[in-house]
């Protein structure tokens with residue numbers, strides 16, 4: 234809380250109508266709408282991909298064709314017409330940017346509107362930003378500094394060109410193309426994303442950050458992120474999202490794979506702010522994401538996410554605790570307002586001995602929204618002395634919203650220790666009155682109480698992100714007590 | 716400081732305050748006593764502007780402004796402070812953060828600059844000493860896991876930080892052992908000046924041995940039925956509230 238000033242918050246509250254709702258007018262290079270083998274060949278060709286990757290895509294496509302879209306009890310939406318989507322859209326600018334000066338001024342303007350001017354980012358935060366706009370990376374910074382350490386941080390396409398052996402080895406190793414409907418679709422048509430490799434024993438000295446953004450109308454976005462942390466290495470990775478205001482729903486089906494080898498640690502933080510749709514529930518992003526990490530022995534993966542956007546969110550960052558003594562953590566705040574629907578949670582798959590997982594989930598429902606937590610803790614036969622602690626709290630802001638918790642536990646080893654706690658509370662009139670009696674406005678009181686409620690999660694985020702997340706919470710809950 | 720005239724207030728259609736009159740001047744301490752259910756906490760809530768209560772008649776002048784026209788937060792910003800009978804817990808929000816937010820909102824309302832972190836921390840140190848509040852409690856979440864006595868001391872600490880014109884203390888003495896009582900009373904006395912005023916709600920005269928009131932009022936069935944000095948409190952202690960009942964009914 235201490236990080237933001239009142240005037241900042243006041244300003245944010247003024248333009249609570251989605252503030253990143255604008256469209257950049259850059260000439261796009263878009264393939265025809267629809268999905269078939271030819272389209273996939275075209276995408277692969279445009280990206281000058283090696284043969285093995287084309288084959289990978291085609292195989293995924295044939296698998297996807299046989300799959301049916303999953304049904305979810307607590308999420309209702311008009312299913313996307315997969316033949317009405319253009320699967321590739323790149324800013325029509327084949328030239329790669331050597332320096333910041335080369336970047337299209339209009340693109341810079343876009344970034345400025347997003348509040349992430351590159352210069353500022355670089356100077357103030359020491360964050361290396363790989364900015365993905367319409368599926369193609371347009372600027373990569375801090376490359377040299379990272380290069381000295383042997384850290385690779387680049388767009389997925391660049392990785393395919395420059396580090397094909399790494400990509401080929403690890404892509405699909407945690408989220409196979411057969412995993413689920415959206416993962417198969419992504420494997421067939423993904424256009425770009427980010428790739429990160431941290432060599433043995435290297436502690437990445439800065440937060441690696443990627444800003445995703447959907448731009449051209451009607452283009453679905455299918456990113457792939459692959460983070461490989463070699464033995465004993467450490468990396469903190471930030472993912473942030475904003476999207477322009479749109480009338481029709483936009484599909485977003487990303488795949489994120491994390492690999493933490495022996496004694497490695499990956500912290501993956503997301504502040505997700507896709508356009509949620511207007512007050513009547515019109516428009517907004519459909520967000521179907523498959524995120525999974527694999528831990529070797531003594532490795533640790535932490536997922537931290539603050540979700541305030543999207544019309545429909547379907548997302549379960551998961552950890553496979555394969556190695557002995559590995560650790561998986563999941564810290565989540567999911568806010569839904571108006572007609573938003575979120576179905577999020579995590580899966581902790583314990584395979585190794587003495588593996589440990591922690592789940593802290595904070596759901597906040599406002600308006601007429603529906604917020605579901607779905608978690609699976611699976612202790613397998615060989616996972617002796619595995620431990621899990623789960624805490625799922627729900628906070629209701631009105632009488633019209635809903636919170637649902639579905640904790641599943643599968644335990645096949647009697648030595649496991651599993652603890653689960655869950656609470657549901659309505660934001661307290663007494664708490665609000667107490668704050669207001671001290672001179673605090675209702676809006677600020679809500680923000681204070683909600684941030685307090687989410688503290689355990691927000692504390693996991695890097696400083697700048699935590700401040701941003703607090704502002705997002707305040708904006709998305711403005712005027713929401715009822 | 717405050718002038719309450721013919722105040723009628725009800726909750727859920729039930730009239731609780733039935734024509735209450737009270738005037739408190741700057742520099743004064745007033746005690747309000749009365750049996751359980753007389754309407755003491757209701758008066759405090761109505762003054763603070765709690766929405767559940769409906770004011771059906773009467774007026775409240777607070778230092779020249781019409782208090783009833785103001786929102787809850789603006790009443791606080793104008794200098795009205797309520798020490799709650801049952802302070803609530805706000806998990807995850809530190810006392811410090813809570814108070815800094817409150818202080819800055821009040822300052823902004825008055826057109827003053829935000830308090831600097833350094834100035835604020837110095838203030839926390841000075842004010843927490845007044846109620847001998849452990850500095851660790853100042854950085855813990857608001858009232859979370861505080862003992863009953865700590866909660867009450869924390870209320871007085873907040874009062875010290877926000878420097879109100881009028882403080883209403885609702886049963887601040889209840890649940891306090893004698894040492895805590897002395898500390899709280901000492902805090903209230905330290906904060907007293909000729910610029911501010913205090914209304915002490917209690918139903919034990921014990922507190923009034925430490926906080927010496929200028930006036931003692933008896934609130935009974937939604938009205939102030941008797942006003943006197945400290946001696947009245949002693950008399951009440953001795954004779955009980957039935958005596959009041961009889962003398963009114965008579």
Ligand SMILES: Nc1ncnc2c1ncn2[C@@H]1O[C@H](COP(=O)(O)OP(=O)(O)O)[C@@H](O)[C@H]1O
Nearest residue numbers: 726727729731750751752753754755756757758
């Ligand atoms: N929500 C409510 N509906 C009806 N009566 C209420 C409500 N809340 C409080 N009261 C009544 O108001 C009266 C005054 O209560 P209160 O002001 O708390 O008394 P005191 O603080 O003097 O003990 C009591 O009779 C109590 O039962």
Ligand SMILES: [Mg+2]
Nearest residue numbers: 755756800886
């Ligand atoms: Mg009371």
